[in-house]
Amino acid sequence: MGTTRTMPETMGENDVIDLLQRQHALIRDMFDEVERSSGDERRExxxxxxxxxxxxxxxxxxxxxxxxxxxLPGGVEVVDDRLEEENKAKELLQHMDQAGVDDPNFMANLERLRFDVMEHARAEERYEFLQLRARTSEAERRSMAAGVKAAEAMAPTHPHPGVESATKNVLLGTPAAMMDRIRDVIRKAMGKQA
Incomplete structure (x- = not known):
């Protein structure tokens, strides 16, 4: 899998909905890659x-x-449902990260995680993204996409070797720690855009 394909900040989509849907497809592909690999390759x-x-x-x-x-009409409920799904997947992801890929339950947990994440992605696309596209302008969606890309460029999914910056360690540690640091990076990035 080419590095550029797996770096969200380099994706060409300028509409936030298109960008996030492309990432959903990429996540599906990455689940397949984990499943097909073994040993150090699976770990990576x-x-x-x-x-x-x-x-x-x-x-x-x-x-x-x-x-x-x-x-969105009913936006609070729609988002709360998505956050509940995300939290369920995060708990399993945290457990899997702690147990490691050599854990005897890794493959069963991977299937469960894949199911949870893909169900969540389908729900987002159906209940959130469709309505969001209908109720936002192209300029608003471009602005959100720019925010997502800026944040993801500051917290890349492929740490760039040799880059000395305050964000170089953002993606080290547990999934929960990563998410906390990414949240800080996004808030800084969005503050700079405002």
Whole structure:
């Protein structure tokens, strides 16, 4: 899998809905990659998946969900349902990260995680993204996409070797720690855009 394909900040989509849907497809592909690999290759593929999920979900929580809460009819309930799904997946992801890819239950947990994440993605696309596209302008969606890309560029899913910056360690540690640091990076990035 080419590095550029797995770096959200380099994706060409300028509409936030298109960008997030492309990332959903990429996440599906990455689950396949983890499943097909073994040993160190599986460990590396799983870490890439963990990083992408951390960056993707945190960007949605910080940029897309707050907007959806404000503009969608029943937006609070729609977003609360998505956050509940995300939290369920995060708990399993945290457990899997702690147990490691050599855990005898890893593959069963991977299937469960894949199911939860893909169900969540389908619900987002159906209940949040469709309505968001209908109730936002192209300029608003471009602005949100720019925010997602800026945040993801500061917390890349592929740490750039040799880059000395305050964000170089954002994607180290547990999934929960990554999400906390990514949240801080996104808030700083969005503050700079405002």
């Amino acid at each position: 593929a799983f870490q890439r998946l963990v990083r992408l999920l951390a960056v993707h979900e945190t960007a949605e929580e910080e940029i897309v969900h707050p907007y959806a809460r404000r503009v």
